[in-house]
Amino acid sequence: MNRKFFLVIPGMIFFWCLMFANLQYTHAATEFVEVQKDQTPVYDSRKGDLETVGYLTKGQRFKVKKDYGVNWWQIDFGGYDAYIVKGNVFPIASANYINGNKKYTNSSTKITMKVDAPVYDNTTGKLVQFAVIKEGQNYPVISISGNWYLVDIDGRLGYIHNAQANLVKPESTDPVPNTPAATTKIYIKANKDTPLYDNRRGYLDEIGKLVKGQQLEIVKQEGANWWQVKWANSYAYLSKASVEQVKTINYKNSSSAYKSTNKNIVPLYDNIPVYDNTSGSLVQFATLKENHRYPYIMKSGNWFMLDIGGRYGYVHSSSVKLDKGISILMYHHILDEKDLGVYKGVSTTITSEQFSKEMEYLHKQSFETVSMDDLEKYVKGKINLPAKATVITFDDGLVSVRENAYPILRQYGMKATEYVITSRNNHPTELFNPKKLQFFSNEDIKNMGDVFVYQAHTHNLHNLDIHNKSDVITKSLAVVEADIRLNKSILHANSFAYPFGHYNDNTIMLLKKLGFKSAVTTIRGPVNVGDDVLQLKRYGIYQSTSLSEFIEIVES
Known part of the structure; x- marks a missing residue:
């Protein structure tokens, strides 16, 4: 026989043996x-x-x-x-x-x-x-x-x-923080699609629904009308009127062995289904609401695993996006285009026209502008914030903000944070002159309290030495502490903005000593749960920032 025939046969035998082996282990259950x-x-x-x-x-x-x-x-x-x-x-x-x-x-x-x-x-x-x-x-x-x-x-x-x-x-050593069990466990079944609420911000925020006929284990009774259930790293609440108690549970997907991470997903639309797969098929037992952030346990293939009411469930990756964090926006000087003059091309000065378009976008897209207090609580995992949330900050307390930003913010019902240099406010209220750098008066500060929360930016240390280093890191610790303490007491502040973005370990130590809850830098990036609250990143918005770039920042 031809020599080539003998060469082919062993290869064919190997091929069919491999096929048989693969078929065997594909269809046979492996123990x-x-x-x-x-x-x-x-x-x-x-x-x-x-x-x-x-x-x-x-x-x-x-x-x-x-x-x-x-x-x-x-x-x-x-x-x-x-x-x-x-x-x-x-x-x-x-x-x-x-x-x-x-x-x-x-x-x-x-x-x-x-x-x-x-x-x-x-x-x-x-x-x-x-x-x-x-x-x-x-x-x-x-x-x-x-x-x-x-x-x-x-x-x-x-x-x-x-x-x-x-x-x-x-x-x-227990990796999962379990709530102490009641003497008798309580289980409930939904008599209809039943809303689940988060109340950590002082109101009932619907975060999802328990599907009719589905069950959950109760953590505890909350008042006369509510049941509390586990929800990722926190709790959710459902109305007693929409459920009934049952003696036993009919599900196998208890999440007690898992812990949610600090990483979130965001639904791309409303009523995203959450599935239980323990029966061998996908059974929907809950839904998620749009414009919310949901911590997940892990990702497996095309599925994200979540803790929903003490049950682990799966949502498909095509229906959600990864949450990249919350953007803190940083502004300084706002001038009309016609008034830019020597500030044309200066990065920290933007036009009123640009600012108006940016705020209009936030308004039309239903963004919530949150305070630094709420952001600090979010970073520490104490509250959740909407997917469409951002923080608007201004540094220095310039009169141009009073003239050109405050009316726009007020028009849209927005809130913002102004970091103030308090040694520059002890003067009568001034008429606006776009050719000068002018600072808020104490009267200005009082009059704009419906929009701005005022925070600390030093009392009299917002200066650079000949080496372009901030007084905050070049002056003695005693001088810096006294200055920031005064700045804090005048404003009753609990957040701080590092002048020129300059700080070191000593600065952070002082802020901790003085009781600050948060501090912002000029380092570019988003804010996420678990970040260092005294080194929060911001996005500087500059003359060169296009509207499309702005949208990418806030929609991240």
Whole structure:
């Protein structure tokens, strides 16, 4: 026969064997996997990112909890769901170990690993390592026997020597902040599509709906008419009149094992469906409202996982966008185009015409202009803010703002923050002269209180030395402290703007000492939950900023 024929046959056999193998593992349910790569990482995704929490030893077998998409197997690791890469393991029909855990449960005792701690199987009469728990990780203990801690790794019993780990208090290691359970748990079922409300800003803000027939676990009763339920990192409320109590729950997607991150998604339209997939199909149990920010647990493929009323659910990525944060806008000097004169081309001076178009856009798009107080609470996770929210700030307290910005802001019912240099306000109110830099009088400050909240920008240290460095970082700490203290007391301020954007560790230390809740920089960027409240970024709006660039900034 032809030599080429013999070359083709082995390739064809290999091809068909591969096809058969792929078909077999595509259609057959995988119960176990064997580790092919030593030190195969085990990942925890509860914080929204993949964190390595341990390793599996090559040649060892483990039980699969769930097929989690194209690339992942889900296993049990310390009582929570963890993940391993499919490429590092091979599907196996059965287990070859005898240390399976059939009767033991974790106690409330936990240990913290002092090193990457090996976990041993001793059922063969010798210690055989089958896993490792990463240094710094907390892990529940079943029991303590002499110098050994007994633990469960994906349904296998293993031992960790006490030289490798320290005992810790149970309450200090729980990754999920659980609300203390009531003596008797209460569950409710929605008799109709029932609104869920957030009340952290002092009013009832509808953030979603529980679908008719769906159930939730109650955290507590709130007054005579309301039930409180878990909602991501906070709580939501629903009316008792729209639900009825039930004795048991009919869902399996409790979110108690997960924690929401500080990262948010924003619905692209109203009534975004949220699905429960634990039945093997997608069952809608809630909806989300547009113009709201929702913390998510993690992203898996094209789906975002959220905590809705103590149940985890999924929203499709095509119906939402990632929240990039809130923009603080920074303005200084506002002049009519015809009055620019020597300020033409000066970045910190913009025209009244430009400012008017920017505010008109915010108004037409229903943006809420929020205070620095509310922004600080948002950054600390105390309240939520609308998706369409921005902060308008002005530095220095210039009369041009009184003449050309204040009327526009008032026309649209907007609020703004003015950072004031208080040593420059002790004079009679002046007629506006566009050729001069003029500063608010105390009367101006009083008259514009319906729009502006006044905050601190130093009393008399808004100056640069010959090296273009601010007095705030060149003067003695005693001088700077006395100046900012006076500035704060005159305005009753709790927010500060660093002059020229200059500051250092000593400046931050002083602001903390003086009780400031927030401070803004000139560093460009958005503000997100968890940011340093004394180093908040801003977007400078300049003469060169086009309307399209402005829209991109506020819509980020």
